[in-house]
Amino acid sequence: MTNHFKIFIIMKKVILSIAIMASVVGMTSVQQVNAAVEQPSISIVLDDSIVMDEEGFVEVQLEALNPAVQASVNALTQEYEITSLKYNAEKQLTKVMLLKKDDQSVKEIYFDAEGKEVQKDQSQKETEETESTMEQQAPSAEIFAAMQDDGFATVKFEDLNEKVQAAVRTLIDQYDINLLQYNAEKKITKVTATNKEDKSEKIVYFDDEGKEVTLDAAPQSTTEAPRL
Numbered sequence: 299m300t301n302h303f304k305i306f307i308i309m310k311k312v313i314l315s316i317a318i319m320a321s322v323v324g325m326t327s328v329q330q331v332n333a334a335v336e337q338p339s340i341s342i343v344l345d346d347s348i349v350m351d352e353e354g355f356v357e358v359q360l361e362a363l364n365p366a367v368q369a370s371v372n373a374l375t376q377e378y379e380i381t382s383l384k385y386n387a388e389k390q391l392t393k394v395m396l397l398k399k400d401d402q403s404v405k406e407i408y409f410d411a412e413g414k415e416v417q418k419d420q421s422q423k424e425t426e427e428t429e430s431t432m433e434q435q436a437p438s439a440e441i442f443a444a445m446q447d448d449g450f451a452t453v454k455f456e457d458l459n460e461k462v463q464a465a466v467r468t469l470i471d472q473y474d475i476n477l478l479q480y481n482a483e484k485k486i487t488k489v490t491a492t493n494k495e496d497k498s499e500k501i502v503y504f505d506d507e508g509k510e511v512t513l514d515a516a517p518q519s520t521t522e523a524p525r526l
Contacts, residue, residue: 355384355393366413367392378405391418450479450488461508462487473500486511
């Protein structure tokens with residue numbers, strides 16, 4: 299074997315070794331870049347390691363929130379320190395506990411899924427208050443099959459048409475509704491109410507259009523109080 303041939307073989311092995319090393323280095327660099335770009339996503343999974351508070355919120359990382367909420371939280375950092383981040387998946391609310399940098403006062407803020415500041419349970423509270431008011435003001439007695447002497451039968455508030463319901467609602471600020479009755483023949487609703495201030499009783503009649511009317515033959519045993 300000549301010296302030239304030996305040198306050729308050696309050079310070929312060196313070139314092959316360099317190529318293999320370059321390939322290994324390149325693959326390592328690609329893996330490092332991918333690891334830097336592909337940050338692991340944080341999922342809110344309810345397991346034994348996550349503690350839910352009594353309001354249904356769990357601790358959460360900022361990166362787990364959507365971009366809109368992240369932006370809203372980051373906007374607070376100039377004036378506040380973020381002491382706690384919690385998320386309620388059912389209500390889609392993010393609770394942010396803050397510590398003001400200048401006076402060290404504590405503040406609690408809620409963001410919806412769009413990153414807008416909201417009051418916690420505001421819509422739910424309004425719905426509950428409305429339902430509670432209607433339960434207190436609207437009679438819950440069942441419709442009586444037997445008609446009374448004056449032709450009126452007790453009815454539920456929801457059995458009245460929308461116009462009459464609206465007319466009755468105009469009374470509830472000043473009066474407690476004691477009884478609702480309907481005369482199918484005359485198509486008139488009779489409302490018996492008590493004034494909240496002086497406790498005087500008042501009887502009002504509405505036609506099916508929700509307009510206050512008088513009876514052609516009012517019940518003899520009833521004396522109407524002055525109308526509103």
